[in-house]
Amino acid sequence: MGDQQAALFGEYCFEPGETKCTYGTGTFMLTNIGNNMIINKNGLITTVAYQLGSEGKVCYALEGSGSIGGNAIRFLCDNLQLINDVSEVESAAISVSGTDGVIFVPCFTGLYTPHWDSTARGIICGLVQTTKKEHIIRAVLEAICFQTEEMIEATCTDMPYNQKIKALKVDGGITVNSLFLQLLSDILGIDVIKSPNAEASSWGAAMVAAIGAQIISFNEIRKYHAEDGIIQKPNLSNNQRELMIRQWKKGISRARGWLQDD
Numbered sequence: 608m609g610d611q612q613a614a615l616f617g618e619y620c621f622e623p624g625e626t627k628c629t630y631g632t633g634t635f636m637l638t639n640i641g642n643n644m645i646i647n648k649n650g651l652i653t654t655v656a657y658q659l660g661s662e663g664k665v666c667y668a669l670e671g672s673g674s675i676g677g678n679a680i681r682f683l684c685d686n687l688q689l690i691n692d693v694s695e696v697e698s699a700a701i702s703v704s705g706t707d708g709v710i711f712v713p714c715f716t717g718l719y720t721p722h723w724d725s726t727a728r729g730i731i732c733g734l735v736q737t738t739k740k741e742h743i744i745r746a747v748l749e750a751i752c753f754q755t756e757e758m759i760e761a762t763c764t765d766m767p768y769n770q771k772i773k774a775l776k777v778d779g780g781i782t783v784n785s786l787f788l789q790l791l792s793d794i795l796g797i798d799v800i801k802s803p804n805a806e807a808s809s810w811g812a813a814m815v816a817a818i819g820a821q822i823i824s825f826n827e828i829r830k831y832h833a834e835d836g837i838i839q840k841p842n843l844s845n846n847q848r849e850l851m852i853r854q855w856k857k858g859i860s861r862a863r864g865w866l867q868d869d
Contacts, residue, residue, distance in 0.1 A: 608815055610808050611635050612656055615668060617811025618776045618802055619829070626762070626772045628755055629807070630779030633719075634673035636758045638772065642666060649761035650721030659818055659825055669765075671720035671758035677780055679713040679747045689740045697784045700745035708733040710858035711746035718863065721761040726866040732858055748787050752794040753855040759795060778802040785837075792839040796848050803836035 608616075611629065615637045618627040623641035628634060639656055642664045646653055656668035680696055683689045690699060710733050717725040731743065755775070763771050774797055781787055782801050792799040804810050814831070817823050823831075841848075 613811035617807035728865040
């Protein structure tokens with residue numbers, strides 16, 4: 608079973624529309640779309656989520672992957688040396704109320720879902736004389752959130768209205784950062800649920816193996832589901848959120864095609 612499919616199972620995303628996002632070096636999102644395959648026209652991959660037994664129905668998912676994740680935070684530490692350790696990111700970012708207009712698009716190896724532009728390169732724009740390193744650090748956290756928002760928007764365009772993504776379940780190293788969870792909820796405009804299980808992939812693979820060995824049934828596995836972890840709710844108005852997204856898209860437009868000849 609694939610790593611991300613196992614995480615989807617481990618996050619108990621069993622109903623169409625239920626979505627998980629894993630934040631590691633990059634960002635990896637899967638949305639359960641049920642038993643009917645959807646071919647997405649916006650840069651997502653249609654994949655098999657799981658099939659329980661050779662006679663079981665296939666459950667499909669839409670998969671998005673982003674190049675921006677923990678690698679961008681390491682870049683702040685190792686390359687720009689704005690912080691001494693990645694653990695300092697939250698305290699630095701929370702010390703300012705916003706990014707002061709700074710947009711950081713850290714697409715060091717190109718843009719993935721939904722753009723798929725290998726010629727894009729990272730940029731920092733919107734700098735002014737009052738810009739501090741804390742603004743840049745906060746802009747990196749926001750960049751990870753904006754990337755997730757792009758994937759969710761691309762996913763929802765091909766899904767029935769009653770299967771729209773109403774909440775996002777998250778796991779991975781950066782989810783220990785409370786400010787990141789709040790920024791993510793604000794930019795997405797939906798609840799963000801931090802998994803109580805730090806190893807969602809391992810847990811999902813173990814459950815599938817137990818079902819396959821007939822130790823437990825699919826209907827029984829919910830009793831092993833811990834209560835949802837931290838639930839972060841959005842605080843921004845739609846107007847504030849849409850303004851931030853418009854600014855991000857300006858940054859994306861400048862990063863795209865950077866390596867192309869004029």
